[in-house]
Amino acid sequence: MASSSRNDTNKVCCYAHPDAPLIEDYRAGDQICSECGLVVGDRVIDVGSEWRTFSNEKAGVDPSRVGGPENPLLNGSDLSTMIGPGTGAASFDAFGASKYQNRRTMSSSDRTLINAFREINGMADRINLPKTIVDRANNLFKQVHDGKNLKGRSNDAIASACLYIACRQEGVPRTFKEICAVSKISKKEIGRCFKLILKALETSVDLITTGDFMSRFCSNLGLPNMVQRAATHIARKAVEIDIVPGRSPISVAAAAIYMASQASEDKKSQKEIGDIAGVADVTIRQSYKLMYQHAAKLFPEDFKFATPIDQLPQM
Template sequence: MASKMSDDVSKRCPECNSEHLVKDYERGELTCNDCGMVLEDSIIDQGPEWRAFDSEQDDRRARTGSPMTFLSHDKGLATEISWSNKDYYGKRIPHKNRAQIYRVRKWHQRIRVSNAAERNLSLALQMLNDNGAKLGIPKDIKETAALIYRRAVEKNLIRGRSIESIVCASIYAACRMINLPRTLDEISKASEVNKKKIGKAYRHLAKELSLNLKPTTPYSYIAQFCNKLELDKQAIVVSEDIVRKSIELGISSGKGPTGVAAASIYIASVMVGKPRTQKEIARVSGVTEVTIRNRYKEISKHLGIPEME
């Protein structure tokens, strides 16, 4: 007899007040495991009518499809023909049929995009996916960026501006919302779009969509820069401690967060015995060596750290 235990906190046995209930799908009964009382005699099995003995069987037999995603212009709800030359059973399609399958696939791709608006959205989301992959950002940030772009399209904020700049601005805003910021220089380099255009598009989106994002802090960049410089956890902790003291003393007020983070990492790397040059830190942080040097001198002076130059 196939039975399954369930600790259903929403149901208790009226006889003994026990929460240990047993669902017997073979008999369609819900019984108390402690006193044996039958609570229901016609429960419905909500599971599938098939069994799978491994993950491959589960994927092959499941009929629910992939989850909805904002990264596709049709939200992933349309049918998609695979580009692999294999049929449903995994067998290779004969050469004589491949030309026909190619034509079907091509026309299927065309009819998925029915008008100019959908074509614009499809192109923009493909661009967003590509730029997100280059930046190495996780899927949840790309989903958020896609949602921001869709809101911009709905409010007609794209008119008069390039798709590339709005896509990059959406990624920049999404990164700040998830608190995993990327600098404008990083996004500009990955997308090959002018940094000033991205900044202008971002300010436009922030104003029209009322994003109300808080300013980034040096803390947001410490782990990211340290990972690129191959510095360990100890360097991250020391860098964050230097940033905390700098904020408490008001040294970072009015200064760019990336510059303060870069200078803190420069000091911390020497303190933990794994020094990095200002040139190396400037390369990964996107700020100039002069900026790092200026922030370093200010922090060293106020925190009483001896000169390292």
């Protein structure tokens, strides 16, 4: 007679009381039916730890011997063994020198990687970027470092450029000025490294559009949804009918926000928008001039004007 049975879901249970919960006897390794006391399974492997940990004893030292998780981006050096400092007389020789010396277990290559990963993590934290972007930036840095493609360039500059590329590839681009604000490196140097990395890794990034920045800029300016929708429509229409040729998407987005906000009750100055978008007032003015001549075609049909088009500021 079988002492246990299994139902369709491969669940161990008592054949007489299939719904009864089982009690596990950890000392004997048995699983016992709580209704009739039948031993349903024996020799169950105990997956718990073989020690007891008391958090308030000996400064909370955990006797775990497995170490931390391995970092796939490092060459296994994060799993190296470190010998603790000797305390007894047997740990020192006749001259007082330590018998067991730690070698410099971490290579300079891994030290460079760890410092770069820390820098990328710090920059991402300062502008609230998620872990997926940080992981992609770390992988890009590792590829550049292993390929020895950018010798002579500062590791911080490469790390900043990798973060910029990771944002573009993940579909949430940041401007060079936003990356520059959280980095120690100049905008020009980040731009140079950006081009060199794309060439060295033979990768590419999607072209940025006005829509990539619109929601972030409008929310930072505290503009309502109606103004954001109008600004998005104005910028997209201006690009479609080609009235802003050669202008960067960021300056077009900033000019569209200026136009939409001036037509609404929530008016924002060029300086306020320029500070958020990272573009100069003159740049916004130049794009706005081109768009102002066609303003009637650019606004969405359902937009509620607080200031009519003919009363909008003329540059």
